[in-house]
Amino acid sequence: MSNAVALPRPFAWERTAYHGAVRGPESDEALARRAAGGDTGAFEQLVIRHQDRLYTLALRVTLSEADARDCVQEGLISAWRAIHRFRGDARFSTWMYRIVIRKAYDAIERRSRAALPTEEIVAVAAAVSVDERLDLSAALARLEPEFRAVAVACDVLGMSMEEAAEALDIPPGTVRSRLFRARGRLAETLDPERTR
Amino acid sequence: MSHEEIARRLREQGMAEAPPDLRDEVMRAVRAEPHASASRRRLPRPSLPAWRPVAVWVGVAACLLAAGVGVTRLGGGSGGSASADSSAASPLAEGAGGVTKHAANAPAQTLEFQSMKQVRAVLGIAAFRGLTRSPAGTYSVPVTEGQLNAIRDRYSAAAGATGSATAGVSPGSARIRVLLRVRAP
Numbered sequence: 337m338s339n340a341v342a343l344p345r346p347f348a349w350e351r352t353a354y355h356g357a358v359r360g361p362e363s364d365e366a367l368a369r370r371a372a373g374g375d376t377g378a379f380e381q382l383v384i385r386h387q388d389r390l391y392t393l394a395l396r397v398t399l400s401e402a403d404a405r406d407c408v409q410e411g412l413i414s415a416w417r418a419i420h421r422f423r424g425d426a427r428f429s430t431w432m433y434r435i436v437i438r439k440a441y442d443a444i445e446r447r448s449r450a451a452l453p454t455e456e457i458v459a460v461a462a463a464v465s466v467d468e469r470l471d472l473s474a475a476l477a478r479l480e481p482e483f484r485a486v487a488v489a490c491d492v493l494g495m496s497m498e499e500a501a502e503a504l505d506i507p508p509g510t511v512r513s514r515l516f517r518a519r520g521r522l523a524e525t526l527d528p529e530r531t532r
Numbered sequence: 533m534s535h536e537e538i539a540r541r542l543r544e545q546g547m548a549e550a551p552p553d554l555r556d557e558v559m560r561a562v563r564a565e566p567h568a569s570a571s572r573r574r575l576p577r578p579s580l581p582a583w584r585p586v587a588v589w590v591g592v593a594a595c596l597l598a599a600g601v602g603v604t605r606l607g608g609g610s611g612g613s614a615s616a617d618s619s620a621a622s623p624l625a626e627g628a629g630g631v632t633k634h635a636a637n638a639p640a641q642t643l644e645f646q647s648m649k650q651v652r653a654v655l656g657i658a659a660f661r662g663l664t665r666s667p668a669g670t671y672s673v674p675v676t677e678g679q680l681n682a683i684r685d686r687y688s689a690a691a692g693a694t695g696s697a698t699a700g701v702s703p704g705s706a707r708i709r710v711l712l713r714v715r716a717p
């Protein structure tokens with residue numbers, strides 16, 4: 337009589353089923369190809385994956401929740417309309433960042449042209465930073481949009497210099513110098529005494 | 533505060549969450565234009581119809597054939613253009629509009645014309661091969677001996693048919709004089 341304990345069949349099935357089901361998550365590019373064929377479900381997967389990062393980029397650059405929301409929404413809809421032109425030369429995320437960052441810059445320009453209270457937004461944020469000195473958002477708000485974009489791309493979203501350069505459509509050298517200056521100015525804002 | 537510390541704080545505190553209803557709004561807009569990308573891809577692309585390359589080759593072949601036929605007719609000397617020649621508006625006077633033969637013994641002859649109208653009237657469209665224009669404004673066309681004889685015969689026949697006074701058509705002459713008369717209406 338054998339001492340071996342046979343596994344109950346359901347457990348074995350589960351293991352089999354489990355192994356059978358293990359597949360890596362579908363890549364962005366594969367989803368984009370399906371979306372290009374009209375698969376809205378695939379596009380929704382892409383939205384779910386990237387919406388937070390896209391929103392973060394737009395919010396930190398525009399400093400306005402309403403603008404950031406509009407930028408991401410319009411950017412995603414533009415991406416859906418143009419997804420058949422996405423050829424996979426760049427990563428899908430990079431392509432999306434580029435669309436959204438353009439919308440963000442446009443929003444800032446529109447706001448400045450319409451004399452909307454950009455300064456007020458920045459001033460309020462700056463006032464908070466003066467009081468608390470720890471408010472990272474306020475410190476970011478004191479940077480120019482181009483510097484904010486680089487700091488957010490590299491430090492918040494964790495892009496490499498090359499990825500950030502591609503997403504922001506600027507040379508890698510410009511990314512490097514802007515990041516250095518942005519960090520320096522953030523350090524001054526957040527900890528002026530130690531920086532001096 | 534070091535740059536590394538700034539980077540760390542940005543990494544830890546910089547992220548924001550998208551509004552919860554953003555996705556639904558986007559997807560509602562996306563579904564409102566269903567298969568937009570796919571339908572755009574299916575738009576009829578401007579492409580050549582299947583018969584067009586064939587038509588191009590047929591056209592090229594027809595042009596070559598027409599050129600060949602023209603050369604053959606010039607050499608063979610059919611009198612097709614004789615009547616047309618006789619309807620030319622201005623009579624050709626010797627010296628001014630005559631067809632001059634140079635270097636009669638050479639295998640290739642050169643005919644000289646005062647105007648393009650004369651070239652067309654005497655030689656037809658096939659004569660444009662090798663046509664040159666001199667600084668004096670005359671036109672020279674190289675022809676073979678056979679072509680020259682054909683022209684001579686044609687104008688002799690035309691003269692006989694119309695009864696018009698056509699003089700100077702003499703074999704072996706260095707100069708061919710063609711006198712065209714305006715046909716009476």
